[in-house]
Amino acid sequence: MARLERLLYLVNLFKVREKVTLQELVAESGVSKRTVYRDLETLSRMNVPIRYDNGYHLAGDVSLPTFNFTDEEKELIGCSLR
Numbered sequence: 898m899a900r901l902e903r904l905l906y907l908v909n910l911f912k913v914r915e916k917v918t919l920q921e922l923v924a925e926s927g928v929s930k931r932t933v934y935r936d937l938e939t940l941s942r943m944n945v946p947i948r949y950d951n952g953y954h955l956a957g958d959v960s961l962p963t964f965n966f967t968d969e970e971k972e973l974i975g976c977s978l979r
Contacts, residue, residue, distance in 0.1 A: 898927060901975045904936055908945060908955075916952030 898906065903926050910917060910925065922933045940947055946956035966974065 899971065899975060900936070901971050903928070904940060907936055907940065911947065911953065911955045914954075916950075916954045918952050922953065 906926065907922065910922075919930060919933060923930055926933060926936075928936075937947055937953065947953055948956040
């Protein structure tokens with residue numbers, strides 16, 4: 898899963914589950930713990946209110962528009978996030 902897809906996946910995962918453990922995030926995203934921490938930090942810098950209290954969860958409402966990007970557009974967005 899590409900980074901942009903993973904970030905969007907994480908936000909959606911937090912929206913449908915009350916709390917998610919680090920182990921669950923690693924297993925479901927298929928990346929290392931360190932990568933999950935980097936992704937959480939990236940989301941935090943993007944003002945996505947993620948908090949930890951016996952599991953990660955959203956601390957506020959997050960609304961995402963529907964995305965229909967081409968593969969090229971996804972790559973460009975991913976480059977800009979780096």
